[in-house]
Amino acid sequence: MPICAISSLDLRSKKVLVRCDFNVPLKGGQISDPHRIDASLPTIRYILDHGGSAVLCSHLGRPKGRMPQLSLKPVAEYLSLALKIEVPLAPDCVGNATDRMVASLRAGQVLLLENLRFHPEEEANDSGFAQDLARGKSVYVNDAFGTAHRAHASTVGVVRFVAEKAAGLLMMRELEALRAVTDNASRPYVLIMGGAKVSDKIGVLRNMIPKVDTILIGGAMAYTFLKARGVATGKSLVEDKKLDVARELEAEANRNKLVFLLPTDHVVADAPSEGATGRVVTEIPTDKMGLDIGPRTVAEFITHLKGAKTIVWNGPLGYFESPAFAQGTLKVGEAVALSGAMSLLGGGDTEAAVAKAPWVSRFTHISTGGGATLEYLEGRELPGVQALEQ
Ligand code: AMP
Numbered sequence: 021m022p023i024c025a026i027s028s029l030d031l032r033s034k035k036v037l038v039r040c041d042f043n044v045p046l047k048g049g050q051i052s053d054p055h056r057i058d059a060s061l062p063t064i065r066y067i068l069d070h071g072g073s074a075v076l077c078s079h080l081g082r083p084k085g086r087m088p089q090l091s092l093k094p095v096a097e098y099l100s101l102a103l104k105i106e107v108p109l110a111p112d113c114v115g116n117a118t119d120r121m122v123a124s125l126r127a128g129q130v131l132l133l134e135n136l137r138f139h140p141e142e143e144a145n146d147s148g149f150a151q152d153l154a155r156g157k158s159v160y161v162n163d164a165f166g167t168a169h170r171a172h173a174s175t176v177g178v179v180r181f182v183a184e185k186a187a188g189l190l191m192m193r194e195l196e197a198l199r200a201v202t203d204n205a206s207r208p209y210v211l212i213m214g215g216a217k218v219s220d221k222i223g224v225l226r227n228m229i230p231k232v233d234t235i236l237i238g239g240a241m242a243y244t245f246l247k248a249r250g251v252a253t254g255k256s257l258v259e260d261k262k263l264d265v266a267r268e269l270e271a272e273a274n275r276n277k278l279v280f281l282l283p284t285d286h287v288v289a290d291a292p293s294e295g296a297t298g299r300v301v302t303e304i305p306t307d308k309m310g311l312d313i314g315p316r317t318v319a320e321f322i323t324h325l326k327g328a329k330t331i332v333w334n335g336p337l338g339y340f341e342s343p344a345f346a347q348g349t350l351k352v353g354e355a356v357a358l359s360g361a362m363s364l365l366g367g368g369d370t371e372a373a374v375a376k377a378p379w380v381s382r383f384t385h386i387s388t389g390g391g392a393t394l395e396y397l398e399g400r401e402l403p404g405v406q407a408l409e410q
Pocket of ligand 1: 310
């Protein structure tokens, strides 16, 4: 069913509740990476430019009750600077004092509500809480793609209590990019999967095998597939309980006549520590861990990217947090970015791994939501998107 985009609403003199994803990393009370806030600025500006006022809400972290260290205060300060208008922080996301601040808001003004998860009713999708959240606002806009896979009061419950609902500009962009790689995507189509665990990616692999031409697997999850083939994996991270699933997925890929590549060489060390130095091997010694794909694998992967029209990538190809094991991710990442294909990068760690690279702007789309992207690629409906359906 269709969803309404914010651009089709008349926002004049309306109070718009905007669910944003301001779940930013904090270090010593300071925002260490504001890109999620930046990503929602176009929607906020759109509301102000079209005569509305914006009441912003978000969660931050996983508080147990009210925790001052998880206040959205630093976000209010960042928004004030970015939007060049004062963005006050309400004392709470619901309640009389907050309702009074919402009531006095005029067109062109912005108010940020305090952390939604200070109330357990948010994650419980409590209907009374959702109604309190909607009070005084006639329009609801969801721009928080990163939490669209969660059925919470601010992503699902709230829609019953507003007159109009729509997707924000960021949400629309995320969904358009995901549709482009799932509905009639141009081929050849390459899926690159990495990261820590096979168990997180089984659903994506199952759903994507019939849709793609090539699957390239790196990261720790490759070792479960290699062990399933009977290859020695030393001390590498392996999910022994998933060996059967790995075998089954590879057989399914073969039945679909896909190119299904696993690493053929590795950068190994004793353990994934920041200061460790790596050594390239083709056979992993019993006392070593595979921490990155090796140079031969990098070259093989890059060869299989040539001519691709669509590339989806989720999960770093090594323990990228240490520069000694980041080369596979960076070299393959560069080839994806410069490939000319429609390229979609699933958020979270994959994005963090390439964030500082000079070619990062060359990806077609970098998703702001890791979990939501994975669930979409699994073929599942996202509750936060379903709630917007007209
Ligand atoms: P995920 O959240 O599943 O995408 O996993 C990301 C994490 O996997 C990152 O912290 C990486 O450091 C880690 N990772 C990737 N490859 C390896 C590897 N070969 N050994 C250990 N950790 C890895």
